[in-house]
Amino acid sequence: MKVLTVIGARPQFIKAATVSNKIRKNNNTEILVHTGQHYDNNMSDIFFEELGIPKPDYNLSIGSSNHGHQTGSMMIALEEIYLKEKPDMVLVYGDTNSTLAGALCASKLLIPVSHVEAGLRSFNKAMPEEQNRILTDHISDLLFVPTLTAENNLKAENITKGVYNTGDVMYDAINLFKERAKKMSNIVEKLDLAPESYILSTIHRAENTNSIERLTSIIGALSNCNEKIILPLHPRTKKFIQEYNLPIGQNVTIIDPVGYLEMISLENNSKKILTDSGGVQKEAYFLKKPCITMRDETEWVETVNNGWNTIVGSDSNKILDAIANFNPTGNPPSAFGEGNTSEIITNIIQKYIG
Incomplete structure (x- = not known):
């Protein structure tokens, strides 16, 4: 074959x-x-x-x-x-x-x-x-x-x-690499982060980065919340933040894009995850982390229906409300x-x- x-x-x-x-x-x-x-x-x-x-x-x-x-x-x-x-x-x-x-x-x-x-x-x-x-x-x-x-x-x-x-297959990958991430990645220590002391965020979808209104609203919400935000910044997002001249709050720590093992480590030690990525939505679900999705819809409806993902779009008020109040409990049902x-x-x- x-x-x-x-x-x-x-x-x-x-x-x-x-x-x-x-x-x-x-x-x-x-x-x-x-x-x-x-x-x-x-x-x-x-x-x-x-x-x-x-x-x-x-x-x-x-x-x-x-x-x-x-x-x-x-x-x-x-x-x-x-x-x-x-x-x-x-x-x-x-x-x-x-x-x-x-x-x-x-x-x-x-x-x-x-x-x-x-x-x-x-x-x-x-x-x-x-x-x-x-x-x-x-x-x-x-x-x-x-x-x-x-x-x-x-x-x-x-x-x-x-x-x-x-x-x-992403469930296979998490199971395969989760333990390796614990042994091989020191990014949490390197960034001087305590477990569950921060929210991890990713922004890369064209619908968010190409719109000055949406990206301004999202960055504004991240910068004005009462949480420490870790933001591995996609090159395209970085370009538009600079182009739109968007101010970043002191609570937001921007880092370069990270490898998969470092990403799993950051996800696994976070309090919540704030993203527009389909893959990250699923990883949050597998790792039992509340996920706030900054899109108007998701392909991964199971994560929403099972109570571990909430859709907020780019609305600052909805993002801030979810950061403060979206707190699912228990274990996500198996769906993948x-x-x-x-x-x-x-x-x-x-x-x-x-």
Whole structure:
């Protein structure tokens, strides 16, 4: 079995760490292609090093640009690789431009496509991620959904063939790397933080960073709350904060983007998590941390329905109220599989290829 895996962004590196490990353990061949969508060390290289992901066979070094140019450049480069490597299956993750480019290029060459994290819907087609995931799902041959909600979303679009409810590979990753993070990461000590003395925040979605109104409201809420905020700052967010000349409160500690093990450590020791990231929402859920989501909707409705995530958009008052008063108790119900998703996915691909 020869699988070609396309990855390009931080969440995909984490997911691939678990699945690639299973593919290669079964004496199969995996060709790993890194598009270069996330390309600096803190957003890319460090993840390969600390998660033990094999060095990519190809690094396209596409970098950031407008959506059409970036996606088109990826497809041009991927087509040459597909024709050379002749894989039995192309494997893509999530909802980035790398996902769509990898799937669309394979589909046009009649190479079967597997989509990990299929079926997610925010029902907001203004989001590039929503466009990417819908298009990828409709041209995929194997669709690995993480939840029953995702499966039902596909049914509503008349996609039923090749759909498998496998659970979530991110749950596999948390289980695999949580203990390693405790042993290998000293970021909490380095920042002189006591456990549960701070709120961890991340901001990177285009809907928040590209809008001066939304980003001003979010930064204002963070700067005016009565909590210590730790903010690993995405390069795009940093650029817009500077461009909009937004003042940052003294309670907000800005740090550079961190690796996965450091991120888990910061999450695990936080009091609450304030984010617009889909992956971080789930990590908060797995680690039993209250999550405040600064978006108008979420694909991970289970985290909200089960009481551990609240949607506040970019409204300062709602953000401040949630920081002060959102305090779920007990344990989050299991909603994302049993932690063996990577093995299930690998077995299904192997059976499909034959």
